[in-house]
Amino acid sequence: MNPIHDLLITPQKIIKVDEGDVFHGLKSNDLSYRGFGEAYFSSINPNSIKSWKRHNVMTLNLIVIIGKIRFVIFDDRNGSTSKDSVNEIILGPDINYSRLTIPPGLWVAFQCLSDSKSLLLNVADIEHDPNEIDRLPLEAFAFNWRNI
């Protein structure tokens, strides 16, 4: 797998506490912090896929806090050193508790791999703006979503 240029995966700490653990997310002095616009959650149901989206302005900082999610990222940026690369990253608190930073201009789709609902947090550098988002159906880019 040819790594996509400027896609960052940053392992995050889980701090054990008797009454309930604490999970780090994002700090303002982290390398992948690009400013604060909005924090929101996206849930994904078992056997579901949220299809291709491209943010043209927003940088995403994604943390999977419940379940297990497969992210597939496709780079069709002109001039990118990783043009036409597809990267697959599986995140979840029990298997890989990391933050995934996705710069603008990349296509992203994601799939629930857990038996119950999965949940991600996005700490984005701008507020939600439908005008900066492109969308495509799942068939637009080849990927074998059944291969788990």
Place this chain on the structure above:
Amino acid sequence: MNPIHDLLITPQKIIKVDEGDVFHGLKSNDLSYRGFGEAYFSSINPNSIKSWKRHNVMTLNLIVIIGKIRFVIFDDRNGSTSKDSVNEIILGPDINYSRLTIPPGLWVAFQCLSDSKSLLLNVADIEHDPNEIDRLPLEAFAFNWRNI
């Protein structure tokens, strides 16, 4: 219940999506946004209470995304118009999906009211700093935690 001065409860939207709902959290133009220092999660186990903490600098923006949590806030600030008030707020995505903004200087403890683990997100205006936190055992302030 005498409302504690400058404690804010802001209802948040849940957007229905077939593949999995989207849950609003905090936007940079919200009235209760005080800047971004850190986003982290705190989980709390069934039958557990996380005891009294007072942040002397940090403003907390709390969202309960899984389960049900009772927050108890005690105001012993000198000169506060709500001095000696105790406020109880129960939050969770199925009963009251709201953001709780707690300014510095108030005592907070919280209790899991759900049968399985509950989870909250804090979007704080400063990074974690143990020097700005005071802690007290549960017995320090009277509250009937068994009254549910």
